Amino acid sequence: MINYDFQEKINELKSFLDRKEVNIIKEAINIDNNYTDNCYCQLRGKHKDKIINIHLKPYDENSLSIFYSFWLVENKHNIKMSPVIEYSIIEIPPEKKELNKIFGQSFNTFIEMLKIYAKMNKEIENGEVKFQF
Amino acid sequence: MEKLNFNFNKRVERVKDYLSTKNAIFINEYRDDKTIFSRLMYIYEDSLININILNYDENSLTIHYKYNDYENNNNHLDSPTIEFSVQEIPAKMVHFERIMKKSFNFFVKMLKLYKDKYIR
Numbered sequence: 040m041i042n043y044d045f046q047e048k049i050n051e052l053k054s055f056l057d058r059k060e061v062n063i064i065k066e067a068i069n070i071d072n073n074y075t076d077n078c079y080c081q082l083r084g085k086h087k088d089k090i091i092n093i094h095l096k097p098y099d100e101n102s103l104s105i106f107y108s109f110w111l112v113e114n115k116h117n118i119k120m121s122p123v124i125e126y127s128i129i130e131i132p133p134e135k136k137e138l139n140k141i142f143g144q145s146f147n148t149f150i151e152m153l154k155i156y157a158k159m160n161k162e163i164e165n166g167e168v169k170f171q172f
Numbered sequence: 173m174e175k176l177n178f179n180f181n182k183r184v185e186r187v188k189d190y191l192s193t194k195n196a197i198f199i200n201e202y203r204d205d206k207t208i209f210s211r212l213m214y215i216y217e218d219s220l221i222n223i224n225i226l227n228y229d230e231n232s233l234t235i236h237y238k239y240n241d242y243e244n245n246n247n248h249l250d251s252p253t254i255e256f257s258v259q260e261i262p263a264k265m266v267h268f269e270r271i272m273k274k275s276f277n278f279f280v281k282m283l284k285l286y287k288d289k290y291i292r
């Protein structure tokens with residue numbers, strides 16, 4: 040039994056992503072307030088030129104988890120190896136203020152990680168690194 | 173056990189050799205030969221990190237780096253996890269080694285960013 044309104048948390052996440060100019064291109068949502076395992080919100084969005092995945096799900100009956108991921112294979116075709124960058128936070132309190140604070144911090148951290156990755160790939164394109172991953 | 177066209181153990185040892193040159197402190201290894209999996213646990217610059225190495229198919233590997241805040245005792249509530257993985261790395265040693273080194277260095281950069289800016 041979940042002691043918070045999961046749909047409301049999804050709405051808060053979507054509002055947050057909207058403010059961050061993430062354009063949602065695909066979503067899969069299931070809500071079952073009796074079983075935490077049956078609840079999930081999987082969003083695929085475009086932020087600037089990058090496709091990212093954001094998953095929100097209950098951690099337990101009193102908290103949530105958020106997972107961010109970036110798959111190069113979703114962003115670039117004709118690649119053999121697929122690097123995956125992931126960042127997640129577990130056991131997030133459901134209170135709106137705290138939740139939005141963690142949404143903000145975690146999203147910024149994840150985007151900074153993507154920037155480092157993009158910088159490394161730029162070095163590859165400039166020929167400074169010989170082998171892409 | 174799936175038949176591989178490369179020596180998995182040699183690749184794991186190459187990772188260990190590289191990490192020893194980076195002053196990473198080896199803690200332990202969990203090995204499952206049945207599923208062709210190796211989890212290496214290290215302390216790197218005061219952080220406990222896990223490195224999982226597994227076969228992707230008979231000709232390639234996957235390497236997965238993971239840092240858990242809760243394992244590092246920074247906090248227990250809203251605990252962040254940083255992960256980076258590269259799949260389908262060609263098993264040819266020269267390729268594997270380059271990707272392994274580069275991916276480790278990228279993971280370390282992500283970790284440093286997190287520790288410098290966002291650790292609470």
